[in-house]
Amino acid sequence: MSIRLEQVTKNYGNVQGISNISLEMEPGITGILGPNGAGKSTTMKIILGLSRPSRGIVRVNGNDPFTDWKLKRKFGFVPEYDCFYEHMSGLDYVSYFLRMHDVDKEKAEKMAREALSELGLDDSMERKINTYSKGMRQKTKVARATVFDPEILIMDEPFQGADPTTRGLLMKKLTEWAEKGKTILISSHILHDVQSLTDNIMLINNGKMLAYGDRHEIRKLMDNIPRPISIRPLKKGNIRNLAKRMLDEKWTKATTIDEENNELTVETDQSEEVYMELPRILQNEKVSVERIYSEDDSLDSLYEKLVEGAQWK
Amino acid sequence: MEMNLGEEIMAFARRSKNLFPPVAKDCTYRLLANKMTWILIGILLLPCLFGIILYNEFSEDREYEMQGDDKIYLFPDSEDNLVPLHKDLRETFVEQSDLFNISFVAIILAILFSSELINEEYTQKTMQLLRTTPIHSFEILLYRYIAGVLCMFGILGIYSILFYLTTMMGSGQYGIIENLDVLLLILKVLLFESIAFMGIFSVFTIYFNRPFLIGIIYWIIWESIVSGQNYQKITITHYLNSMLFDSTKEMGWDVVASDYNLVNSKDDIIATEPLTSMLIIIIITLIMLFLGTRGIANRQF
Numbered sequence: 001m002s003i004r005l006e007q008v009t010k011n012y013g014n015v016q017g018i019s020n021i022s023l024e025m026e027p028g029i030t031g032i033l034g035p036n037g038a039g040k041s042t043t044m045k046i047i048l049g050l051s052r053p054s055r056g057i058v059r060v061n062g063n064d065p066f067t068d069w070k071l072k073r074k075f076g077f078v079p080e081y082d083c084f085y086e087h088m089s090g091l092d093y094v095s096y097f098l099r100m101h102d103v104d105k106e107k108a109e110k111m112a113r114e115a116l117s118e119l120g121l122d123d124s125m126e127r128k129i130n131t132y133s134k135g136m137r138q139k140t141k142v143a144r145a146t147v148f149d150p151e152i153l154i155m156d157e158p159f160q161g162a163d164p165t166t167r168g169l170l171m172k173k174l175t176e177w178a179e180k181g182k183t184i185l186i187s188s189h190i191l192h193d194v195q196s197l198t199d200n201i202m203l204i205n206n207g208k209m210l211a212y213g214d215r216h217e218i219r220k221l222m223d224n225i226p227r228p229i230s231i232r233p234l235k236k237g238n239i240r241n242l243a244k245r246m247l248d249e250k251w252t253k254a255t256t257i258d259e260e261n262n263e264l265t266v267e268t269d270q271s272e273e274v275y276m277e278l279p280r281i282l283q284n285e286k287v288s289v290e291r292i293y294s295e296d297d298s299l300d301s302l303y304e305k306l307v308e309g310a311q312w313k
Numbered sequence: 314m315e316m317n318l319g320e321e322i323m324a325f326a327r328r329s330k331n332l333f334p335p336v337a338k339d340c341t342y343r344l345l346a347n348k349m350t351w352i353l354i355g356i357l358l359l360p361c362l363f364g365i366i367l368y369n370e371f372s373e374d375r376e377y378e379m380q381g382d383d384k385i386y387l388f389p390d391s392e393d394n395l396v397p398l399h400k401d402l403r404e405t406f407v408e409q410s411d412l413f414n415i416s417f418v419a420i421i422l423a424i425l426f427s428s429e430l431i432n433e434e435y436t437q438k439t440m441q442l443l444r445t446t447p448i449h450s451f452e453i454l455l456y457r458y459i460a461g462v463l464c465m466f467g468i469l470g471i472y473s474i475l476f477y478l479t480t481m482m483g484s485g486q487y488g489i490i491e492n493l494d495v496l497l498l499i500l501k502v503l504l505f506e507s508i509a510f511m512g513i514f515s516v517f518t519i520y521f522n523r524p525f526l527i528g529i530i531y532w533i534i535w536e537s538i539v540s541g542q543n544y545q546k547i548t549i550t551h552y553l554n555s556m557l558f559d560s561t562k563e564m565g566w567d568v569v570a571s572d573y574n575l576v577n578s579k580d581d582i583i584a585t586e587p588l589t590s591m592l593i594i595i596i597i598t599l600i601m602l603f604l605g606t607r608g609i610a611n612r613q614f
Contacts, residue, residue: 051614072448102331102332102447
């Protein structure tokens with residue numbers, strides 16, 4: 001299943017929802033990240049055919065999701081908000097939507113039971129939804145969206161309100177579904193969750209797409225933003241000499257010494273060069289190191305840099 | 314694989330066996346769990362109660378005559394002549410049904426039900442989920458519409474039967490059986506009223522954010538004021554009144570067009586043939602369903 005957005009803009013009156021977003025999604029997990037009001041939900045709704053772009057083209061498997069209602073059988077949607085028939089039980093709710101997929105009554109009930117059971121709702125599936133906790137509601141939403149084995153899963157904050165066990169379970173399931181070749185678009189404000197699921201991300205802010213692709217690749221494009229690389233020598237005494245030596249190199253913008261942790265941080269805008277040159281320098285200076293690392297291409301860091309308004313190439 | 318129109322219709326009919334029952338079950342539950350429905354049912358029961366009280370008060374003053382095995386109750390008219398009581402009571406039944414049931418409660422029920430069945434789906438955001446399922450917007454509307462019509466007609470129909478029995482019981486078994494055609498007439502009018510107004514108010518709930526208010530305004534301005542004027546043929550009330558007028562005339566009642574406001578300012582009769590009235594109501598409903606389908610399909614979230 002392929003999803004393609006071409007120069008998509010969505011305006012709500014004078015307010016711009018999203019602007020000029022182009023992307024092509026292939027099977028696997030894609031994380032969509034951005035602060036509240038960035039345009040994540042709008043992008044998802046446009047892909048789902050719940051909203052029509054003001055400009056641009058949206059195609060899911062070559063078809064327009066807004067007009068092609070039959071295409072909807074391929075979509076599983078977990079909205080951020082609650083959207084329940086509160087008087088129904090979890091089992092009735094999931095069965096009800098299965099019936100909308102033209103599944104007969106007995107089969108729908110069986111499938112709903114299995115889906116809810118798999119997500120740990122064995123004991124509560126026959127209780128009315130208005131008695132459910134936030135976590136149980138979240139699981140019911142996921143069960144409803146996935147029970148008919150959709151090819152595309154659009155999940156808006158699926159971990160919201162989920163306890164650690166549920167979160168772990170959902171992550172396991174998401175990984176399994178991705179391995180089965182499903183196309184999954186997931187938004188979350190918990191960056192760690194997305195980071196542990198996928199490297200493929202889309203960063204969005206103020207309706208504009210800031211970056212899309214592999215997060216490591218995205219970070220590489222941001223060379224004009226100094227990147228911290230930390231070095232921890234084995235011996236304490238080496239750290240000051242090493243800092244001095246590093247300042248001789250043209251790619252070093254600044255160095256910071258953390259005496260307490262025996263750590264030297266080199267800020268550079270040419271990280272590739274640093275990784276190439278560093279072994280030679282350490283060898284010449286006869287410095288053995290315990291660890292060299294950079295946490296700068298973590299999603300938190302990337303997110304902060306992009307969303308806080310920093311520039312990238 | 315592309316399907317032609319015939320195959321689409323067949324697929325739609327086949328799917329309805331799966332899709333309609335859960336929607337109908339859910340809609341019926343929601344309508345019957347709504348407090349307003351029970352308040353209206355309570356209001357509807359008042360005339361029945363009044364009928365029982367009245368019966369207890371006048372039943373002992375009745376006289377009767379036997380015609381074969383039939384016991385016909387009689388009552389003195391304004392000139393103290395004894396007349397069959399059932400003729401007087403059936404007129405009361407039709408007049409009160411027209412005034413209270415057809416012109417008031419049915420409209421409120423239609424506004425309430427369409428609002429509960431469709432507007433609530435938007436408020437609770439379940440419509441967004443329905444729009445991500447592989448069902449056509451027409452199916453989303455149609456099943457809710459049918460469930461609404463069945464519930465509305467069910468409530469009004471049961472009420473009419475009760476009201477008929479409590480009104481006619483003064484005329485005994487003979488009067489009740491003899492005038493069943495009057496009950497059927499009211500049921501027919503109520504069925505067409507349910508069909509028409511559920512369609513119209515469903516469209517209001519799809520296109521307007523405050524359907525209840527719009528519905529009340531429509532009822533007051535369109536169905537109450539315009540329906541008594543020269544241009545009344547653009548109202549549903551005109552066609553319902555035409556059905557009532559023609560049928561009561563057929564039954565040999567002493568009625569004139571002005572009893573049902575079916576005259577223009579020059580006092581010309583402007584009643585419509587009952588069959589034409591039914592057809593127009595069905596056509597209006599189909600147009601409403603079409604508009605409603607378009608509204609659901611084009612609504613963005």
